[in-house]
Amino acid sequence: MSPTPTAPPPAHVRNDQVATAAGLVRTYGSGDGMVTALRGVSAAFTRGQFTAIMGPSGSGKSTLLHCLAGLDQVTSGQVLIGDVDITRLSRTRLAKLRRDRLGFVFQSFNLLPMLTAEENIRLTGRLAGRRAEREWFGTLVDALGLRDRLGHRPSELSGGQQQRVAVARAMLTRPEVLFADEPTGNLDSRSGAEVLSFLRTAVDEFRQTVIMVTHDPAAAAHADRVLFLSDGSIVDELHGPTTDGVHASMRRLEG
Template identity: 65%
Template sequence: MTRTPTTASTIPVAARATDVWKVYGAGEAQVVALRGVDVAFERGQLTAVMGPSGSGKSTLMHCLAGLDSVTRGHVQIGDTRVTGLSDAGLTRLRRDRIGFVFQQFNLLPTLTAEENILLPLAIAGRKPDKQWYESVIATVGLGDRLRHRPSQLSGGQQQRVACARALVARPQVVFADEPTGNLDSRSGAEVLGFLRDSVRDFGQTIVLVTHDPNAAGYADRVIFLADGRIVDEMRQPTSDAVLDRLKGLDVQRTSAEATP
């Protein structure tokens, strides 16, 4: 497959990495997690980030979201340069313009589903936009479960609560790190369908880190990483095409490791 430039697009960009390097440790213990990554994530699209274990998927997401600093290069959310922001600036950025969905649902067990969804706004001292909130709740399909606590919800329902929480503040971009990793196939499909619907119906931008070809099949575009570099991308992917590409990456890595 011929790789097309990841930054060439007429669609507005929600997040961007420019020549990003991330190095952990020093000397013999040094690990280079990202190697000169250049990538733009287009607004109003669901982009999946994939690659073998240790390829830098989650590191890239954490750097883009301001959860980790870069060693070299810079990242942006919209027109805001994340690299170099103060702690207070990073807090405001993550609170007001970024949503997060993680493999662990991270719901507070003593709060109801509705209270968990509204928690980021409550912390920020903001009231929800009633019409937007109702739209999110309708899309997530949990209108009759809002008064239930997490222990009274299935895993898929808990993750949909986490997705609604990520969307309720109308963030510029949502980063989802293996959001279906703890779910069965049916619940995972429900969550992925909700994320897909939020892109289609709300124009939301989502960056999805996943190892699952079926999850990547919901995306508009897939970015493939290997050894900290972007090595390929795919538009309008299918799960079978993604699986074939991942197999190719594994073969390349095995061959490289076997070469003296």
């Protein structure tokens, strides 16, 4: 069976762009019941950049993240990871790309309860048949403050510790893009701040690209820029965000 052809990237895609959305449309249902979640969204995400995506409920922010991550199919448009158009990949090749090149952190920690913290962290690499570098594993564990919790199972960890285990698991394979969907949604303010601080460190020190959906202006203020969605379209963009600046932008959208 011949491999699925890959379309060339759009002419505007630069070499430092690790993820690109071009004219994304996503609809659900049909006829009178059809809902349009994304309306021709285009955006580029560069290496070593932290982008937050915000918007009112139903604005399409989670749909955009899931389409970028290959977790949801687009109705039309392109999503590129590097120069690979993932909207043209077979289900098998898409699953391999997600496993090998992308990392995921969700609001629910998605840890396996029967495994220790260390086993959960190493799980993705083992599924991919890749042995984690000892030095990189140690760097992640120490940066996330998990060294003395590696032998504990999820039920023996706090929510913040469980999310830090999930972040370590997502980053162990050095993904090109780390997608985070409300990563602090189930955490208290202190634990959430610890997770966000590490994501900021990952961008600044490890050149990690992070794309995060959040409803929290304080969380978005950790990013380099914030994209604001309303009714399935990007309607504003804020660089060097502050909590007050994000609050103001959200008030304008919701007003």
